Amino acid sequence: GAGVSQTPSNKVTEKGKYVELRCDPISGHTALYWYRQSLGQGPEFLIYFQGTGAADDSGLPNDRFFAVRPEGSVSTLKIQRTERGDSAVYLCASSLTGGGYGYTFGSGTRLTVV
Amino acid sequence: AQKVTQAQTEISVVEKEDVTLDCVYETRDTTYYLFWYKQPPSGELVFLIRRNSFDEQNEISGRYSWNFQKSTSSFNFTITASQVVDSAVYFCALSEARNFNKFYFGSGTKLNVKP
Numbered sequence: 001g002a003g004v005s006q007t008p009s010n011k012v013t014e015k016g017k018y019v020e021l022r023c024d025p026i027s028g029h030t031a032l033y034w035y036r037q038s039l040g041q042g043p044e045f046l047i048y049f050q051g052t053g054a055a056d057d058s059g060l061p062n063d064r065f066f067a068v069r070p071e072g073s074v075s076t077l078k079i080q081r082t083e084r085g086d087s088a089v090y091l092c093a094s095s096l097t098g099g100g101y102g103y104t105f106g107s108g109t110r111l112t113v114v
Numbered sequence: 115a116q117k118v119t120q121a122q123t124e125i126s127v128v129e130k131e132d133v134t135l136d137c138v139y140e141t142r143d144t145t146y147y148l149f150w151y152k153q154p155p156s157g158e159l160v161f162l163i164r165r166n167s168f169d170e171q172n173e174i175s176g177r178y179s180w181n182f183q184k185s186t187s188s189f190n191f192t193i194t195a196s197q198v199v200d201s202a203v204y205f206c207a208l209s210e211a212r213n214f215n216k217f218y219f220g221s222g223t224k225l226n227v228k229p
Contacts, residue, residue: 031215042118042205042219043159056216089157100147100214105159 002026004106006092012112013082021077021109025094032075033103034067035091043091049075050098082113117141118208120220127196128228135191135223137206143167145211148182148189153203153222165189196227 005024013019025032030051035043045059052072060066064082069075079086089108095101119138127133139148150162163173165182173180177194193200203222209215 033215035217035219040221042120042207042221043217044219045216048215056213059216091159093159098215100164100209100217103159103161103217105151107156107158 004092004094004104006090006106006109008109009107010110010112012114015082015084015113017082019079019082019111021079021090021111023075023077023092023094023106025073025075025092026104027073029094029096029104030072031095031098032069033093033095034075034077035093037089037091037108039088046077046090048098055098079111082111084113087111087113116220117218118206118220120204120206120223122223123221124224124226126226126228129198130195132192132194133196133225133227135193135204135206135225137189137191137220139187139189139206139208141208141210143210143212147209147214149207149209149217150180150189150191151205151207151219153205155202159205162191193225196225198227198229201225201227 007022032049034046037043047067048056049069064080067077089110091108093103093105095103117140146167148165152160170182179192181190203224205222206220207217209217
């Protein structure tokens with residue numbers, strides 16, 4: 001596609017439920033990133049993929065968070081046993097080669113845990 | 115400790131005024147990149163500029179200009195003759211040589227340009 005697509009754009013879930021957030025990067029982009037943006041804050045790094053593998057998952061806050069990119073294109077961020085503190089906008093970005101060049105961000109998924 | 119500090123939470127100006135958004139960063143790496151992004155109400159982060167740590171030349175792009183000063187660890191952004199369409203949240207970000215793929219963002223400055 002022309003840009004980075006994230007679905008759903010909004011997700012409301014109950015505390016304790018499992019959610020999946022999807023990111024469709026720009027076609028051909030090998031690097032994919034997930035960030036989390038809490039209200040009034042800047043984005044915080046979660047995880048970076050180069051191809052199919054997670055090259056850096058140091059930003060994942062705990063083991064309830066997991067992300068996959070099985071075919072090196074679409075990525076899914078999975079959150080188990082959601083908590084109210086997980087409420088945030090989850091942003092995905094992709095770039096052609098990585099290395100901090102040419103990030104293109106999606107519009108994000110707004111997750112609300114009630 | 116915060117790697118990127120944007121002390122101005124919110125700024126309001128009247129159209130055609132000049133406005134400067136401040137950014138102070140902290141890093142031990144000698145090689146790093148600095149960025150500015152714009153986040154309009156739609157939520158998408160729009161890339162504005164990337165500078166590397168070895169290039170301290172100021173840059174101008176239309177009404178936008180950037181002042182990079184290593185001596186004060188600052189990378190400030192000026193909008194000249196502001197317009198209503200400039201209203202957005204602006205983020206400064208840093209990536210370091212140890213991992214260029216990991217960006218550290220400041221908390222953002224919300225700019226309101228009133229007609």
